[in-house]
Amino acid sequence: xxxxxxxxxxxxxxxxxxxxxxxxxxxxxxxxxxxxxxxxxxxxxxxxxxxxxxxxxxxxxxxxxxxxxxxxxxxxxxxxxxxxxxxxxxxxxxxxxxxxxxxxxxxxxxxxxxxxxxxxxxxxxxxxxxxxxxxxxxxxxxxxxxxxxxxxxxxxxxxxxxxxxxxxxxxxxxxxxxxxxxxxxxxxxxxxxxxxxxxxxxxxxxxxxxxxxxxxxxxxxxxxxxxxxxxxxxxxxxxxxxxxxxxxxxxxxxxxxxxxxxxxxxxxxxxxxxxxxxxxxxxxxxxxxxxxxxxxxxxxxxxxxxxxxxxxxxxxxxxxxxxxxxxxxxxxxxxxxxxxxxxxxxxxxxxxxxxxxxxxxxxxxxxxxxxxxxxxxxxxxxxxxxxxxxxxxxxxxxxxxxxxxxxxxxxxxxxxxxxxxxxxxxxxxxxxxxxxxxxxxxxxxxxxxxx
Amino acid sequence: xxxxxxxxxxxxxxxxxxxxxxxxxxxxxxxxxxxxxxxxxxxxxxxxxxxxxxxxxxxxxxxxxxxxxxxxxxxxxxxxxxxxxxxxxxxxxxxxxxxxxxxxxxxxxxxxxxxxxxxxxxxxxxxxxxxxxxxxxxxxxxxxxxxxxxxxxxxxxxxxxxxxxxxxxxxxxxxxxxxxxxxxxxxxxxxxxxxxxxxxxxxxxxxxxxxxxxxxxxxxxxxxxxxxxxxxxxxxxxxxxxxxxxxxxxxxxxxxxxxxxxxxxxxxxxxxxxxxxxxxxxxxxxxxxxxxxxxxxxxxxxxxxxxxxxxxxxxxxxxx
Numbered sequence: 001x002x003x004x005x006x007x008x009x010x011x012x013x014x015x016x017x018x019x020x021x022x023x024x025x026x027x028x029x030x031x032x033x034x035x036x037x038x039x040x041x042x043x044x045x046x047x048x049x050x051x052x053x054x055x056x057x058x059x060x061x062x063x064x065x066x067x068x069x070x071x072x073x074x075x076x077x078x079x080x081x082x083x084x085x086x087x088x089x090x091x092x093x094x095x096x097x098x099x100x101x102x103x104x105x106x107x108x109x110x111x112x113x114x115x116x117x118x119x120x121x122x123x124x125x126x127x128x129x130x131x132x133x134x135x136x137x138x139x140x141x142x143x144x145x146x147x148x149x150x151x152x153x154x155x156x157x158x159x160x161x162x163x164x165x166x167x168x169x170x171x172x173x174x175x176x177x178x179x180x181x182x183x184x185x186x187x188x189x190x191x192x193x194x195x196x197x198x199x200x201x202x203x204x205x206x207x208x209x210x211x212x213x214x215x216x217x218x219x220x221x222x223x224x225x226x227x228x229x230x231x232x233x234x235x236x237x238x239x240x241x242x243x244x245x246x247x248x249x250x251x252x253x254x255x256x257x258x259x260x261x262x263x264x265x266x267x268x269x270x271x272x273x274x275x276x277x278x279x280x281x282x283x284x285x286x287x288x289x290x291x292x293x294x295x296x297x298x299x300x301x302x303x304x305x306x307x308x309x310x311x312x313x314x315x316x317x318x319x320x321x322x323x324x325x326x327x328x329x330x331x332x333x334x335x336x337x338x339x340x341x342x343x344x345x346x347x348x349x350x351x352x353x354x355x356x357x358x359x360x361x362x363x364x365x366x367x368x369x370x371x372x373x374x375x376x377x378x379x380x381x382x383x384x385x386x387x388x389x390x391x392x393x394x395x396x397x398x399x400x401x402x403x404x405x406x407x408x409x410x411x412x413x414x415x416x417x418x419x420x421x422x423x424x425x426x427x428x429x430x431x432x433x434x435x436x437x438x439x440x441x442x443x444x445x446x447x448x449x450x451x
Numbered sequence: 452x453x454x455x456x457x458x459x460x461x462x463x464x465x466x467x468x469x470x471x472x473x474x475x476x477x478x479x480x481x482x483x484x485x486x487x488x489x490x491x492x493x494x495x496x497x498x499x500x501x502x503x504x505x506x507x508x509x510x511x512x513x514x515x516x517x518x519x520x521x522x523x524x525x526x527x528x529x530x531x532x533x534x535x536x537x538x539x540x541x542x543x544x545x546x547x548x549x550x551x552x553x554x555x556x557x558x559x560x561x562x563x564x565x566x567x568x569x570x571x572x573x574x575x576x577x578x579x580x581x582x583x584x585x586x587x588x589x590x591x592x593x594x595x596x597x598x599x600x601x602x603x604x605x606x607x608x609x610x611x612x613x614x615x616x617x618x619x620x621x622x623x624x625x626x627x628x629x630x631x632x633x634x635x636x637x638x639x640x641x642x643x644x645x646x647x648x649x650x651x652x653x654x655x656x657x658x659x660x661x662x663x664x665x666x667x668x669x670x671x672x673x674x675x676x677x678x679x680x681x682x683x684x685x686x687x688x689x690x691x692x693x694x695x696x697x698x699x700x701x702x703x704x705x706x707x708x709x710x711x712x713x714x715x716x717x718x719x720x721x722x723x724x725x726x727x728x729x730x731x732x733x734x735x736x737x738x739x740x741x742x743x744x745x746x747x748x749x750x751x752x753x754x755x756x757x758x759x760x761x762x763x764x765x766x767x768x769x770x771x
Contacts, residue, residue: 077704089699097612102702108724266523
């Protein structure tokens with residue numbers, strides 16, 4: 001299955017490249033075509049078109065059910081999954097012909113709003129913080145939850161769910177071996193070295209995912225991808241915040257307690273379901289790795305527990321963590337009825353009725369409280385997720401920006417093969433920084449190494 | 452060499468065959484051994500290649516009989532159970548209000564519609580290019596060949612703009628009309644008509660008073676059945692498997708054909724897209740089942756059209 005998955009991944013990347021190329025070609029060709037403000041033909045004032053992926057379909061259906069006065073047309077699509085560029089392709093095509101835009105789009109990719117901010121997409125995303133969405137609603141979001149939506153000081157989307165990283169711990173194994181759950185990166189490293197020595201074959205994390213840059217470098221506050229203003233990016237791999245994480249991880253890569261394996265491959269579950277002591281990863285690992293028949297481990301109830309993000313040096317130091325994805329609701333600037341569209345999108349992104357159906361931890365705090373209470377009802381995890389998630393959501397380091405370029409893709413293409421062939425983590429931080437620098441320059445950004 | 456006759460008293464002694472080569476004891480054995488080894492090697496290579504191509508097909512056939520967990524943890528060639536097969540079917544059948552059936556129906560409409568148009572265009576075009584003389588014939592033939600080798604995806608964007616111009620975007624016509632453009636079919640028909648239909652036969656029909664239309668409809672077309680089947684099959688398969696054109700033309704999931712629907716299914720399963728959530732009803736066995744549903748019509752068409760296809764492929768191979 002692993003090979004099938006790899007093949008599918010390659011196929012999807014290929015499709016992504018085609019879609020991206022098409023988006024660019026059409027957008028460029030159509031730059032002088034239809035006006036960005038061209039009205040949608042034949043749109044009724046109380047009609048809405050909402051594009052969602054299959055996981056968000058119940059939310060859109062709930063909106064249609066609770067708002068019978070609105071003629072809701074729901075279209076399901078791939079949600080721009082894995083950065084395949086489908087949203088950008090479709091927007092570019094609609095821009096070219098001057099019609100067809102949906103009113104609301106759900107995107108699975110946290111950087112889609114940044115990509116849509118590129119000039120060729122002709123300001124597709126509506127600006128929400130200039131009267132369309134009340135400040136009272138925006139202030140209900142978790143700290144930092146809306147940072148992927150900020151484009152040059154303008155809010156251009158509403159966050160659906162958060163994907164902050166936490167420490168996942170195999171409680172029975174931890175107890176059996178007599179370890180204490182770590183609260184700092186240094187304690188975690190020490191356990192990793194002990195596991196390699198005393199329990200070879202067991203692991204304390206992985207280093208083979210495309211999002212490991214976020215898990216480790218964002219948590220270390222490494223400034224290699226910080227968009228500091230509209231067209232400037234801070235990219236300094238020699239910053240001590242970067243090098244310290246490299247030094248911490250290198251011994252664990254060497255002793256194999258942190259293997260270079262893809263945690264979402266079926267082969268991972270097969271090989272490590274019973275050999276994993278800890279994992280550092282996003283909140284959505286709960287469903288993707290641990291709980292349910294579709295998860296990689298399909299673990300027994302009470303095995304796993306979530307602990308807050310690790311601090312650096314001292315347990316009392318302020319901890320920071322990474323953020324792996326999280327969906328966005330994007331409103332079209334071409335919507336025929338902006339007020340109704342903004343209200344609908346706000347309902348989808350913040351109402352408890354909608355967010356109780358969410359697959360991930362809601363970014364809107366009141367909805368998150370309700371959602372996590374529902375999750376903890378199953379008592380699948382060894383301790384309630386609520387306190388850990390509530391703490392972690394405010395610890396995402398916002399110096400790691402969502403950008404027009406795909407950092408996960410750069411990491412997967414340029415760094416992971418080197419790590420797999422034995423390179424150190426330290427040696428690969430400059431490789432990523434160099435790739436980011438090139439991508440930023442192509443997008444018209446100035447790259448600086450100092451703030 | 453003298454042939455021993457002992458033991459065969461009733462038969463006349465065989466004359467001495469002076470030309471026979473002398474028998475050298477054990478001379479044939481190394482050659483026999485070599486040919487046996489070669490034959491064995493041949494069989495090993497053939498079996499290895501057969502296994503290489505058959506194993507993935509078997510895997511796809513067996514996958515829906517297993518649960519997702521069994522698919523990952525059991526032997527790849529193990530059979531699950533018929534009960535699981537039924538459950539897998541129920542899961543994929545029930546996905547988003549039986550959307551798989553909608554996609555299947557859409558694929559059939561677009562493919563057959565495109566096929567009818569392609570046949571209606573390609574056969575007369577091939578006949579005209581092969582058996583009539585007109586100004587620009589050579590140019591038209593060259594253009595057909597050039598368009599034939601162009602990747603179909605290169606034409607998708609111009610087609611999108613064209614369909615928008617005629618307000619056909621998002622309608623079945625936006626894919627059926629482009630499917631009707633099948634230069635490969637035109638070329639196949641051209642080859643067939645120029646090599647397999649005796650011109651004298653057509654001339655005889657004309658002498659008998661048949662019009663050009665009658666000659667085509669009553670003489671050439673009945674003889675062209677194998678090539679009609681072959682072009683029809685190729686057009687059907689090309690339409691059925693086309694992903695990019697409908698992906699661009701449609702923006703409503705109820706209009707997707709199967710290839711676009713399959714792509715959507717892949718993005719809806721946690722096995723390929725963790726963001727989809729582990730509660731997704733579509734897992735790896737359901738994807739395998741959807742794949743089987745997608746290939747079944749092509750397989751059936753091939754099965755029933757097999758004889759005509761082989762005849763069509765051989766048509767024009769020999770003259771006379």
